[in-house]
Amino acid sequence: MSDLAIADVRNRAILLMVIAIFCFTLMDASAKALAPRIGVLPTVWARYAGQMALVLILVAPRLKTVAQTSQPVLQFLRSILLMSATAFFFTGISLIPLSDAAALMALNPVLITLGAALFLGEPLGLRRIGGIAVALIGALIIIRPGSAVFSLAALLPLAAAGCYSAYTLFTRRLGPDEDVWTSLFYTGLVGTVLLTLAVPFVWQTPDLIAWGLIGMITLFGTFGQLALIRAFSQGEASMLAPYSYTGLVFAALWGAIFFSEMPDVWTIFGALVIAGAGLYVWHRETFRR
Template structure:
């Protein structure tokens, strides 16, 4: 049963972003020691088990959760998210948490830009202006033309584009399927895809790292549970701006635990991206 408690929803969203930031830090540690695809595969095994447990406890059980009239789109969504996670975790190992999240923060702007061609939604000049300003912020972070531009910086940008498309497809399937159905397909199809790919990259892990892997699985399931609770108690438009806190928490973890630094251009570019993203969310809420 849903209810509207914005304050509680905000607190749930803050907790969600903190847990996901911790998950990103653990992912960076494990992916720096082991193959990225294997790490994501094991994470998906636990995630699929969590999703199926949630579905089994709902009315109609697994059969009702799996019922959909658009299995190809649902399956593609699941594969896309699994691939996006692999790309983003790879970005953590190459660029660190700070710069990866700084670039990834542009995904709400990509959602706004792609909502027209993908969903047929109208995007007014104000939001197009915000998208353009956000793109300037991305360019400030990437610094093309200053010194040697690293193509590695395009990795989190690709992840942002993939996640934006995943978000739009989630809105598309929501026209016919429930959130429980989309959640079920996300976990199960992602686990199938990652198992098919990850078994070829299996590596033995040390005992301490299996503990970290357990923590990664728990934070993944815990973060999704908190996100579910967030949207149960508050409207998405009211709490979505607080999702940017994951950038803040991940940056703190990167600086304190991985000795990363926040370069001035990254701070300035991120501020521009976040401001533009918050404006697009505000415009979407007003139009809604």
């Protein structure tokens, strides 16, 4: 393959990554608008039911093969963690500005680096420890514990980031032998089944606007997932990782447009600190390899 062709593939992968993040942030904005209408739990259910429908459509011809896993316990645990991360984050964005929640959720890369060192035995040098410490300082700048603007709701995106990081570590433990569609199938299946059992107790019949928002969550979640899968099939994870921080810009934009939420100077500064630390950790991991 020529250098020009390689560049075209990389550019296409980057574009797909940005499109995926664009869709996911619109999904989050839709969830923020939907939660006050029908509640957080039905909103999370809508997210998982939509994902399950997508996966079933895509893998229907080989469903029997996709449903086979050599690590059922690990698949169940990672699915619970991802569902918990979604529930924490959707609850958080229903209570605090979207830009604040997105910035705190951006701790994922450094938390994953820390967890990989503690539980998977991956190396953790002083510079990476420094990057993790700086990212945590960025989170403290945003939530400002002890100040008048601090709220316990700000801890929910942090809990979401922790659950998502643990989910990622469990996914690494699965190893390359497990089909990615098998993992997608089980995350959708476990979340949909458990939430379907719980949602009748808190169900509120959606109005026309709520049904529209449910459709948007499914649509944006579907397109985002497809774009993400496609991006990682064409480009290396290390190359695409920095573009996930475009989510901070999109989240701030949707918060301002749809919810009249303008991030204050401390939120912007804290988000820049977290993104800077995450990019530094990514740089160290990429160039070390």
